[in-house]
Amino acid sequence: MTDAQKIIDDSAKVLVQNYAPQPCVLDHGEGIYVWDTEGNKYIDCSIGYAVASLGHKPKAILDTINEQASKLMICQASYMSEPKLRAAQLLTDNSVFDRVYFSNSGTESVEAALKLARKWAYEEKGEQACEIIAFRSSFHGRTYGAASVTEKRNSQPFFGPYLPGVHFAEYNNLDSVTPYISDKTAAIIVEPVQGEGGLMPATPKFLQGLRALCDEHNIALIYDEVQAGMGRMGTFFAYESFDAAPDIAALAKGIGGGFPVGAMVSKEKFGNVMGPGTHGTTYGGNPLACAVAATVMSEILKPGFLDNVNTVSKIIMNGLADLKRSSNKITDIRGRGLMIGIDTVFNIKDVLNAMRENGILVTQAGKATARITPPLITTEAQAQEMLDAVEKALESLG
Ligand SMILES: Cc1ncc(COP(=O)(O)O)c(C=O)c1O
Numbered sequence: 001m002t003d004a005q006k007i008i009d010d011s012a013k014v015l016v017q018n019y020a021p022q023p024c025v026l027d028h029g030e031g032i033y034v035w036d037t038e039g040n041k042y043i044d045c046s047i048g049y050a051v052a053s054l055g056h057k058p059k060a061i062l063d064t065i066n067e068q069a070s071k072l073m074i075c076q077a078s079y080m081s082e083p084k085l086r087a088a089q090l091l092t093d094n095s096v097f098d099r100v101y102f103s104n105s106g107t108e109s110v111e112a113a114l115k116l117a118r119k120w121a122y123e124e125k126g127e128q129a130c131e132i133i134a135f136r137s138s139f140h141g142r143t144y145g146a147a148s149v150t151e152k153r154n155s156q157p158f159f160g161p162y163l164p165g166v167h168f169a170e171y172n173n174l175d176s177v178t179p180y181i182s183d184k185t186a187a188i189i190v191e192p193v194q195g196e197g198g199l200m201p202a203t204p205k206f207l208q209g210l211r212a213l214c215d216e217h218n219i220a221l222i223y224d225e226v227q228a229g230m231g232r233m234g235t236f237f238a239y240e241s242f243d244a245a246p247d248i249a250a251l252a253k254g255i256g257g258g259f260p261v262g263a264m265v266s267k268e269k270f271g272n273v274m275g276p277g278t279h280g281t282t283y284g285g286n287p288l289a290c291a292v293a294a295t296v297m298s299e300i301l302k303p304g305f306l307d308n309v310n311t312v313s314k315i316i317m318n319g320l321a322d323l324k325r326s327s328n329k330i331t332d333i334r335g336r337g338l339m340i341g342i343d344t345v346f347n348i349k350d351v352l353n354a355m356r357e358n359g360i361l362v363t364q365a366g367k368a369t370a371r372i373t374p375p376l377i378t379t380e381a382q383a384q385e386m387l388d389a390v391e392k393a394l395e396s397l398g
Helices: 003-014 059-069 082-093 106-125 144-148 151-155 204-217 287-300 305-327 348-357 380-396
Strands: 026-030 033-036 041-044 099-103 131-135 166-169 185-190 220-224 248-251 262-266 330-336 339-344 363-365 369-372
Touching (some): 082 099, 082 287, 099 106, 099 287, 106 144, 106 220, 106 248, 106 262, 144 151, 204 220, 305 330, 348 363, 348 369, 348 380
Parallel strands (some): 185 220, 220 248
Antiparallel strands (some): 026 033, 033 041, 099 262, 248 262, 330 339, 339 369
């Protein structure tokens, strides 16, 4: 038995079996590459579900962790700190937002956004204003609030009851939203690109329409930018690439580049409603996480960084389109920036296995989509390497 198989088998005896284990065990990474315990090298286009935005082992993050961990890792959340201030200012100085709340994960950022919107609506419009409009095929996380606005709740009745007053409209269909709007509506929550839902980007017109509806009816507009934000669209915030800014946004994943940190950001009039004792978390805003987030954001904001994301996105999108034309194996290409999905004529499990066997890691999204989320530091030459690996994988399937 290989070391990897022993780790997988022994893990199965002690871990809750909520994940179907991958057949290899990852050991270390550098840049866009990872190696498993058997020494196999892969191009990592999964990066922990679109997390390691600066790739693996980035010097900037390692230096920051070393420096900050040897100074101060944790303090009570009510203490202010220089790294927390710096991270918060990077978010507010480079966006339409004025207020920041730090969390540890995507679901917690969504949870904070929902609570903020509900409290704002309670004060602004009254107790009845507690309903949320979300979208079909949405994914917002796994804590109860976030799960309640995730359409999958309908296939997981065993966790019920969920939050009442949640309506699911059709994504990219403004007409499907209006019937749900009333004086009970507190917020609309939407992903600029549905990730788990199958790499479906919103049309700018749809998000602009939601913005107009929210303005007209005094409703809080929340973007879940957990996966799409922080450079992945080729803009710092995802909303910039759609020309329609929300009132509140949830962030996580890419903001920490692999370190667990999230944030909820909002415009002044929303953020203002949270006073002492309304919400909080032990680890949120800790100096170590904030120092890392500040470093990651500073890297993303360096001149040329986002230009590279846009260039590499074009290379991959065009390369996939060429492959679609020449091979007849790709049936659809969707996405935006470096959040790309392909549907193929093959079974998705076979596609994921073939990709891995041909040296590239991708993840499943939706029912049948292979999700390609390369690190944002991918070079033009590496983008070509990714395309070659995808082509080889699809060829191997016949
Ligand atoms: C759009 C979106 N929102 C929220 C989450 C939940 O984030 P986390 O797993 O960090 O709780 C995810 C995770 O995949 C996500 O893609």
